[in-house]
Amino acid sequence: MSEVYLEVLRPGINTTTQDYGREHLYHIGITISGAMDLRNHKLANALVSNKTDEATIEFAYQGPLLKLKNGTINFAITGDVTFNIIRKNSKSEEGKCYQNYILESDEQLDILSTKKSVYGYLSVSGGFKLEKFWNSYSINTKANIGPNNGKKYSTGEKILVKNSEKLKIKEKKINYVNPSSNLIRVIKGTNFDYFSNDSQNKFFQEDYLITNLTDRMGMRLKGSILKNTKSSNIKSEGLIRGVIQVPADGNPIILLSDHGTIGGYPKIGIVVSADLDRVAQLSPGRKIKFKEVTLTDAENLFKDYLSETNKYLNATN
């Protein structure tokens, strides 16, 4: 029997496979990677009855145009995404996020754009047929680690689908609206006191513009220059997702899933875990406002985030 696969007719801007990412490798310089918006990754899987850590296809801005070969799949798309399903009779059907669809052999899926956000997710029932690297399906294009030789997908490549035998399809649909607030909660960083009082105040009062220098590694911001009164370099030390570091030029950078594992710029703050999905979805050109919270606040915010995620996951059952 021939293998079932999606042929990439147009790759989109940055199309990779992702899951929860890698653990226990920071100490050798391998970063965590993983879906930039973990909730949407999980929801995509749940809508096609997969385990939530199954690989999904993550795309950014413009997504891929895919043609299915040799079988039938049950798929879902999450995010704030415009897409069409091109049926065999060449009729184009407008797709809706947060519900599952059937795609037949030789039909196409045209993922046009992620509207006012950045990332979207495509899941197929049974998952994609990929090899794990360091226990993860995540593609890290900077270190070339992961399936597809660690590279983003390009035209002509085939993405194999694991299972397409007799699908038992249950219609699934949830009502989910992506949060769009630009207010990002932050805990003060270990070098907060490196900055002048005026800059400390401005950091929490003024807007910061998201520049085009934004990708899976990090997000460069522009705004009121953050004046460092101590030293613009620290001895290199470990980094985590969400760290907001400030190089000598005074413009903050938020580190995201493919960030470098160590670095020597002072840390003014760290985005709370509950807001990591949301910050990754803010597109260049938008403005961010930071709000200071305590550790206890952050822990409670994360509980709320998880219970809301679970509420929607349960709604797919």
Place this chain on the structure above:
Amino acid sequence: MIKNISNLGDAAIYCDFGKEVNEAINSEVIKYYHCLSDVIKERKIEGITNLTPSYNKLIISFDLGITNFSNIKKKIENLKIEDSKKQTSKKVKIPVCCDDKYGLDFKRLSEKLSLSKEEILKLYLYKEYFCYMTGFIAGMPFLGDLDKNIRCDRLETPRVKVPEGSVGITEQFANIYTFESPGGWNIIGSTPKKIFKKNNINDPALIKPGDKVIFYEITNEEYLNWNE
């Protein structure tokens, strides 16, 4: 000894071992790192997702859905650190070709240090360096300490691309670019040796924290014919 434990955001712990960079402090960090790795393997602590040792800090990342700052902090404070922990340190010899086509920054270094290329290399090669940490990019070792006479600042403007294999120096440290990457270190040569082998899943990094590294010189011909 850990001087101070604080939170780095809501999902990581920041263990501060001091401000200085030296082998004694770094060895403490590495000792804690090894002890904690064992404890994690034995499943005596739940929820830790990563340990990042550096010169004088250890960062412990955890899954906030499983545990939290105060739980892990208590565990760290009660951790029994065994001094006699297995000494896994080894000596690694790294071949380097320092011909001008690989050593991109000899001119800059000579001007800044008032030393000839030969004098710089005499102070750099065949010395034993200590590996403080690996990271930034996969497998990149941070080695030290360099002779005081060859310590120099980073480039004013970092290169967008430093070729894979390049060996660099800055301040009291030496490194090896395991992959092509942006970087601001002074490049003085290149090694044909693979420092990070991603297909070697269980042990991809040749040089690990605590290891000793010696650079020795090879000719361009040896470089080009290098075979592992």
